[in-house]
Amino acid sequence: MPDSKMDETKKKKKKTAECCGYPISIFFIVVNEFCERFSYYGMRAVLVLYFRYFLLWDDDLATSIYHAFVALCYLTPILGAIIADSWLGKFKTIIYLSIVYAVGQVVMAVSTIHDITDANRDGTPDNFTLHIALSMLGLVLIALGTGGIKPCVAAFGGDQFQEHQSRQLNTFFSVFYLCINAGSLLSTLITPVLRAQECGIHTQQQCYPLAFGVPAALMVVSLVVFIAGSGMYTKTAPEGNIMGSVCKCIWFALNNRFRHRSDIYPKREHWMDWAEEKYDKLLIAQIKMVLKVLFLYIPLPMFWTLFDQKGSRWTLQATTMTGDFGGFVLQPDQMQTVNPILILTLVPIMDRIIFPLIKKCGLNFSPLKRMTVGMLFAATAFIAAALVQMEIDKTLPNFPSSSESQLKVVNMHSESLIVTVPSQEPLLIGSFEVQHTSKHTTAVSHWCFTISSHVVFPQSSPDYITFDQQDIRLAFNTTPEINKDLSLIKGSRQTLIIPSEPAEMYLKEDIKSKPKEGKNAVRFVNGWTAYLNITNLESSLQPSETSNYTLVSQGMRKFTLTDGIQSCEFSRKFGFGSSYTFLIPSDLFSTDCESIKEIEDMQPNSVHMALQIPQYFLITTGEVMFSVTGLQFSYSQAPKNMKSVLQAGWLCTNAVGNIIVLIVAELGKLPKQWAEYVLFASLLVAVSIIFSIMAYFYTYIDPAEIEAEILKQQETDPDKKKKKETLEMEEKENEQEIKQTKI
Numbered sequence: 001m002p003d004s005k006m007d008e009t010k011k012k013k014k015k016t017a018e019c020c021g022y023p024i025s026i027f028f029i030v031v032n033e034f035c036e037r038f039s040y041y042g043m044r045a046v047l048v049l050y051f052r053y054f055l056l057w058d059d060d061l062a063t064s065i066y067h068a069f070v071a072l073c074y075l076t077p078i079l080g081a082i083i084a085d086s087w088l089g090k091f092k093t094i095i096y097l098s099i100v101y102a103v104g105q106v107v108m109a110v111s112t113i114h115d116i117t118d119a120n121r122d123g124t125p126d127n128f129t130l131h132i133a134l135s136m137l138g139l140v141l142i143a144l145g146t147g148g149i150k151p152c153v154a155a156f157g158g159d160q161f162q163e164h165q166s167r168q169l170n171t172f173f174s175v176f177y178l179c180i181n182a183g184s185l186l187s188t189l190i191t192p193v194l195r196a197q198e199c200g201i202h203t204q205q206q207c208y209p210l211a212f213g214v215p216a217a218l219m220v221v222s223l224v225v226f227i228a229g230s231g232m233y234t235k236t237a238p239e240g241n242i243m244g245s246v247c248k249c250i251w252f253a254l255n256n257r258f259r260h261r262s263d264i265y266p267k268r269e270h271w272m273d274w275a276e277e278k279y280d281k282l283l284i285a286q287i288k289m290v291l292k293v294l295f296l297y298i299p300l301p302m303f304w305t306l307f308d309q310k311g312s313r314w315t316l317q318a319t320t321m322t323g324d325f326g327g328f329v330l331q332p333d334q335m336q337t338v339n340p341i342l343i344l345t346l347v348p349i350m351d352r353i354i355f356p357l358i359k360k361c362g363l364n365f366s367p368l369k370r371m372t373v374g375m376l377f378a379a380t381a382f383i384a385a386a387l388v389q390m391e392i393d394k395t396l397p398n399f400p401s402s403s404e405s406q407l408k409v410v411n412m413h414s415e416s417l418i419v420t421v422p423s424q425e426p427l428l429i430g431s432f433e434v435q436h437t438s439k440h441t442t443a444v445s446h447w448c449f450t451i452s453s454h455v456v457f458p459q460s461s462p463d464y465i466t467f468d469q470q471d472i473r474l475a476f477n478t479t480p481e482i483n484k485d486l487s488l489i490k491g492s493r494q495t496l497i498i499p500s501e502p503a504e505m506y507l508k509e510d511i512k513s514k515p516k517e518g519k520n521a522v523r524f525v526n527g528w529t530a531y532l533n534i535t536n537l538e539s540s541l542q543p544s545e546t547s548n549y550t551l552v553s554q555g556m557r558k559f560t561l562t563d564g565i566q567s568c569e570f571s572r573k574f575g576f577g578s579s580y581t582f583l584i585p586s587d588l589f590s591t592d593c594e595s596i597k598e599i600e601d602m603q604p605n606s607v608h609m610a611l612q613i614p615q616y617f618l619i620t621t622g623e624v625m626f627s628v629t630g631l632q633f634s635y636s637q638a639p640k641n642m643k644s645v646l647q648a649g650w651l652c653t654n655a656v657g658n659i660i661v662l663i664v665a666e667l668g669k670l671p672k673q674w675a676e677y678v679l680f681a682s683l684l685v686a687v688s689i690i691f692s693i694m695a696y697f698y699t700y701i702d703p704a705e706i707e708a709e710i711l712k713q714q715e716t717d718p719d720k721k722k723k724k725e726t727l728e729m730e731e732k733e734n735e736q737e738i739k740q741t742k743i
């Protein structure tokens with residue numbers, strides 16, 4: 001009896017311990033997956049912050065390395081699958097690569113301990129090279145581990161089920177997906193909290209070692225749990241270098257087909273049948289199964305291209321919205337947790353209610369149909385995102401185009417001022433002109449002029465619009481008219497600050513996009529007669545000076561102003577994404593900071609983040625239909641010796657989708673964000689139509705049945721023995737040839 005058949009028979013005969021119809025061993029596998037995903041997503045949640053604030057990398061470097069790491073994590077599954085299916089088997093591969101993974105997490109956690117190189121005890125590492133080297137080593141090991149075990153764990157879970165447990169097998173993949181999301185949800189909530197703690201041996205710093213240490217510990221737990229189930233698993237042994245045989249067989253078929261390209265040779269049903277002269281029918285049939293599924297996967301990366309933009313474009317969209325839910329405040333990046341939360345509710349609803357209901361209605365909602373519908377849901381999610389974007393666009397400030405400049409004039413002089421700019425109405429700006437709004441007095445905010453350079457200033461240089469006395473006139477009641485050359489940068493917003501001594505007026509560049517991460521940009525103009533120290537600002541402010549912007553988060557913020565002798569406190573509640581200039585008058589301390597006036601340079605965001613919930617709901621419904629089904633489909637349609645390989649192929653569709661996102665981000669965007677969302681939605685609709693046509697021609701198979709059938713045929717086939725002998729002889733010849741070449 002052939003070895004493979006013996007394995008199969010053994011598997012069928014072996015009585016596995018069951019609970020409610022499920023093999024007990026899968027309990028260890030799902031707990032292992034929960035811990036592993038906790039470890040992976042927990043580490044990922046704080047990774048960019050570690051790069052940015054511990055290693056002090058700039059934003060661009062931090063995000064590039066982060067994305068490179070994520071892409072690597074989805075490229076390594078193919079390596080894990082080859083090791084598992086051709087060499088070590090799934091069980092050993094999971095154990096060895098989990099050890100690599102756990103070591104990687106520990107190395108990563110160690111790299112975040114600032115005390116190991118902080119000889120001068122100033123709270124910052126003295127040897128950044130060591131920390132960078134350790135963290136890069138850690139990340140490579142993690143990528144190898146997490147990607148390597150990913151295709152093996154799902155396939156190994158599937159291997160635990162016997163033939164009569166096909167219903168339970170489908171439920172297993174849903175539970176498996178629930179565990180992924182439960183683990184990721186918990187860790188993305190917990191690790192940022194751990195990071196916010198302070199810890200250290202010599203100095204107390206943000207506790208990165210804890211934030212990375214807990215995921216490392218969870219990876220060790222994951223490994224221990226997996227080993228604990230060791231005695232209960234059904235382990236299928238690898239059948240030698242299967243990937244090598246597959247490649248050789250495909251190469252032979254292609255070559256043989258080419259050699260027999262003339263019409264005189266009779267056609268064969270499939271191009272792989274041209275390998276029949278030399279290779280086993282079973283291997284050829286198995287390769288055909290895999291190729292058929294891989295061909296079907298070609299359009300799938302497009303789904304992930306849209307799906308993965310949750311973490312980028314949608315989070316950026318959230319930064320232009322408000323997250324005040326009354327009882328609690330949601331930060332823009334926390335909006336992403338809606339996805340795993342919805343998974344935890346939608347998977348059971350789909351499995352227990354929706355799919356059985358569809359079945360009851362007599363509709364055949366086959367896996368490939370589900371996946372197509374999942375893609376359409378994702379496309380509608382992007383239409384919903386486009387509608388939300390249109391609402392946001394209505395509230396966004398009117399930023400200058402590349403040929404325009406915007407000018408605001410702030411008059412801190414004691415007299416009113418008349419500003420005249422060619423072809424614009426003269427503007428009267430009172431001294432600290434104020435409108436009284438609630439507790440705080442608000443200076444009238446003037447984005448006085450939007451100036452198109454080509455209309456108003458034909459003589460301007462390419463980059464600057466130069467004001468001179470003919471262009472702009474500033475007239476006070478008593479003070480003589482001021483003449484000053486001013487340069488406005490095209491495409492920017494600038495504020496002309498006129499201090500108490502008008503001749504010292506100067507231009508200050510303003511923020512011209514919404515502040516990052518939904519924060520608020522604030523700055524102060526010092527109208528006090530001496531220097532001022534203000535909390536949160538980098539340096540002290542000289543008289544008449546304007547500070548650079550500082551970013552503050554949403555909520556009540558307190559600023560203490562002091563000139564070294566006197567001090568007062570100024571508090572203000574901020575929303576999301578606003579920008580203010582605070583004018584400090586000369587009676588600052590006598591009014592106990594009450595006289596500070598604010599100019600609203602940019603309104604706080606007003607569209608609510610709750611409006612993103614429909615798009616999250618749609619994309620997650622799409623994910624359940626597409627991803628959970630895809631996972632089951634990849635397992636059920638794979639031959640038994642290539643289960644991990646097909647799982648890896650499935651994960652590769654995700655890697656390619658991620659790469660497309662990176663390329664699209666680099667290529668630049670459409671001028672309107674909503675149009676880009678509509679473009680992506682249309683592309684996915686087009687791709688899902690192509691996929692549905694491909695799916696229409698796909699015939700579902702039972703690989704085990706086909707394999708058993710072929711084996712039976714081969715038992716009675718006299719040619720088979722001959723072919724096997726030829727194959728073995730050729731392999732020996734090849735080896736000898738190689739040896740001789742070496743000599």
Ligand SMILES: CC(C)C[C@H](NC(=O)[C@@H](N)CC(C)C)C(=O)O
Nearest residue numbers: 180181184185339340343627654
């Ligand atoms: C199936 C995999 C490519 C991705 C899967 N991700 C999810 O299940 C997401 N819903 C998790 C969320 C936190 C992004 C995974 O295995 O991580």
